Amino acid sequence: MRALLEATNLRKSFGPxxxxxxxxxxxxxxxxxxxxxxxxxxxxxxxxxxxxILQPDSGTVRYRDAELSSMPDAQRSELRRTDFGFVFQFGxxxxxxxxxxxxxxxxxxxxxKRRAAESRAREWLERLEVTGVAxxxxxxTSGGQGQRVAVARALVTGPSVVFADEPTGALDSLxxxxxxxxxxxxxxxxxxAVVLVTHEARVAAYSDREVVVRDGKSxxxxxxx
Amino acid sequence: MSIGHTLLGLLEKGPRHGYDLKRAYDxxxxxxxxxxxxxxxxxxxxxxxxxxxxxAGVEAGDGPERKRYAIxxxxxxxxxxxxxxPEKPEPYLQNTxxxxxxxxxxxxxxxxxVLDTQRSAHLVTMRELTKRKAAGDLxxxxxxxxxxxxxxxxxxxxxxxxxxxxxxKTEVVR
Ligand SMILES: Nc1ncnc2c1ncn2[C@@H]1O[C@H](COP(=O)(O)OP(=O)(O)OP(=O)(O)O)[C@@H](O)[C@H]1O
Ligand SMILES: [Mg+2]
Numbered sequence: 001m002r003a004l005l006e007a008t009n010l011r012k013s014f015g016p017x018x019x020x021x022x023x024x025x026x027x028x029x030x031x032x033x034x035x036x037x038x039x040x041x042x043x044x045x046x047x048x049x050x051x052x053i054l055q056p057d058s059g060t061v062r063y064r065d066a067e068l069s070s071m072p073d074a075q076r077s078e079l080r081r082t083d084f085g086f087v088f089q090f091g092x093x094x095x096x097x098x099x100x101x102x103x104x105x106x107x108x109x110x111x112x113k114r115r116a117a118e119s120r121a122r123e124w125l126e127r128l129e130v131t132g133v134a135x136x137x138x139x140x141t142s143g144g145q146g147q148r149v150a151v152a153r154a155l156v157t158g159p160s161v162v163f164a165d166e167p168t169g170a171l172d173s174l175x176x177x178x179x180x181x182x183x184x185x186x187x188x189x190x191x192x193a194v195v196l197v198t199h200e201a202r203v204a205a206y207s208d209r210e211v212v213v214r215d216g217k218s219x220x221x222x223x224x225x
Numbered sequence: 226m227s228i229g230h231t232l233l234g235l236l237e238k239g240p241r242h243g244y245d246l247k248r249a250y251d252x253x254x255x256x257x258x259x260x261x262x263x264x265x266x267x268x269x270x271x272x273x274x275x276x277x278x279x280x281a282g283v284e285a286g287d288g289p290e291r292k293r294y295a296i297x298x299x300x301x302x303x304x305x306x307x308x309x310x311p312e313k314p315e316p317y318l319q320n321t322x323x324x325x326x327x328x329x330x331x332x333x334x335x336x337x338x339v340l341d342t343q344r345s346a347h348l349v350t351m352r353e354l355t356k357r358k359a360a361g362d363l364x365x366x367x368x369x370x371x372x373x374x375x376x377x378x379x380x381x382x383x384x385x386x387x388x389x390x391x392x393x394k395t396e397v398v399r
Contacts, residue, residue, distance in 0.1 A: 036344075038388055181359060201380040202373055205351035212341065214387075221345050 003062075004029045004193055005161055007050050010059035011216075012042075019045040020056065021216030027161065030191040032184055034198060034207035035218075042216040043197045044165055050195060051084055051163045052076045063161075081109060085154030085162040085192070087183070089169040092150050093138035099149045100125065100134040106157045124152035128182050144175035151183050158190055165197040173202070180206045228260065229268050230307040233277060233300050240281040240295035243269055256368060269294055277303050322379075326386060330397045340387045347376050347383075 003026035012020040019042045027033055027050075035043050048054035050061060052068045061068040063083070068076060085106075086092065093102045103121035108114065125131045128148040133141045141149065147167060154162050167183065168176030184206045187194045198204050212219045228250075235241070235249050243265050251259040272278040277300035284291040296304075322343055329336040351373055358369040386393070 038384060199384070201348065201351060201377045202355075204348060205355040205373065207352070210345070210348055212344070219341070221341075 003027060005050060005061070005063050005195075007046070007061045008059055010046065010049050010056045010061070012045055012049060012054065012056045018216050020049065020059075022059075023213060023216055023218040024059075025050065025195075025211050025218055025220065027193045027195060029160065030188065030193055031209070032187065032194040032196060032207040034196045034204035034210040035213060036199060036201075036204055036210050037213035039199070041213045043213050045216075046213060046218065047163055047165055047195060047197050051086070051161075052080055081106065082157065083160050085157065085159035087147070087150050087154045087162065087164040087167040089166040090143075090146070093146065093153070095137060095139055098135050098137060099130070099141065099145075102138065102149060103153045103156050106153060110157065121152070121156055124156050125149070127186060128152045143170050144172075144179065147171060147175070147179045148182065151179060151186070155183075155186050155190065155192065159192055162187055162192050162194045164194060166199075167196070168198070168200070168203055176200075176203065227307065228264060229272055229277075230304060232265070232268055233272065233296055233304045234308075236278060236294060236296040237301065237304065240293045242291075242293055246294070253364070272300070276300075322383070323386075326390075326393070327397055330390075330394045336390055336394070337387060340383050340390075344380060344383055347380055351376050 006024075006026040008024045010020045010023045011018060021042075023042060023046050025033070025035070025046065035046060037043050045054065049056045049059075052061065052063075052071075055069055063079070066079075068079075071079070093099070094105065097105065100118055100121050103124055104114070104117040107117035107120060112120075122131065122134060125134055125148075128151055130141075130145050130148045130152070133145050133149065138146055138149065147170075151167070154164075162183070164183065168179050171179060180203055184194065186192075194207075196203070196207055204210055210221050212221065231250060231254060232246055235246055235253075241249070243262070246269075247260050247262065247265045250265075269278065273280070273294070277297055278294045279297050281293045281295035283293070322339075325339050326336045329339050354369040354373050354376075358366050358373075361369065
């Protein structure tokens with residue numbers, strides 16, 4: 001099957017030492033790919049380039065038929081809003097909004113009316129088993145609840161790709177596992193691909209295959225069968 | 226796992242036939258490795274010899290499968306002692322993967338490849354366990370988690386070793 005998202009030969013430096021030194025990665029529709037590797041190896045940088053948040057110094061990122069790096073900024077941000085979802089380790093929810101409003105926000109930004117947006121947001125909170133925090137602010141929730149809200153927000157627009165950077169990094173094992181179960185189950189149901197950065201093997205075990213990044217270079221591993 | 230103690234523990238609820246015991250064992254603890262009948266009967270005859278179980282009625286006919294076994298007071302004491310004695314923590318000092326890494330370095334092969342291949346194999350097993358856990362009941366989850374945490378420990382060691390290969394190489398080939 002043709003890749004949905006494909007990065008080739010990415011280079012990116014933040015100074016003298018390269019963070020990415022020829023890394024690449026291809027993601028097919030609906031698959032869960034774990035990006036593993038030591039701290040500082042370039043995992044987050046790779047994810048940010050794939051998602052069009054960072055521009056690589058060289059190399060290409062192709063999403064469907066478009067080349068991300070040759071897109072105007074505005075078009076790239078639009079694409080991120082319509083086609084991508086994001087879950088980070090923490091700090092991604094808007095603190096002034098309730099959890100329900102947070103989940104509804106991407107829909108509202110897409111021009112959907114408040115009532116419709118919030119009713120869809122509520123369904124996602126239900127799916128992630130956190131309807132109880134709908135009216136609370138993110139600061140009033142536990143880490144695990146906050147991450148589930150973040151997953152709901154990432155999936156509410158029906159993205160084709162969800163980018164998750166250490167989504168369970170701040171959670172204990174039981175909560176981390178639950179978040180991974182809910183995230184991967186929801187992604188599979190909606191046929192969203194997931195690019196999952198993690199250094200935890202138990203989290204990576206929720207993926208279909210892994211990519212190992214070391215010193216800015218990546219190595220794709222096809223699932224042994 | 227001590228099969229003798231486990232069978233004794235299962236007998237505490239009441240006398241059973243060897244066949245029942247095997248079924249109870251397999252259901253709770255057999256997982257991928259059910260008991261053979263032979264194992265059940267040799268274990269029971271040892272327990273009988275040591276006075277930890279006794280015969281509790283024999284049905285007409287012959288053969289070991291006709292007998293019911295009951296735990297004795299000595300058997301109960303033995304189970305109690307077993308439960309309250311900690312399992313010896315595995316020292317984990319014999320490590321094939323470590324030997325492979327060192328031998329790869331000594332022979333000028335790529336030790337990183339050895340580790341990468343192992344990571345990938347571990348992850349394949351971990352994925353299977355994760356799927357089985359998702360489909361299973363609480364007992365399945367606990368058993369799979371036990372295996373997953375152990376495999377994860379191997380992988381943490383593997384990553385740490387991968388990060389120190391250069392240093393290990395200078396020490397090994399000296
Ligand atoms: N915004 C930045 N400014 C300067 N250097 C950066 C920046 N982002 C990343 N780097 C550097 O690039 C390299 C790769 O960083 P990156 O965050 O991609 O690593 P990582 O694999 O995600 O690590 P971790 O597991 O610790 O999150 C590191 O040396 C890091 O210091
Ligand atoms: Mg990172």
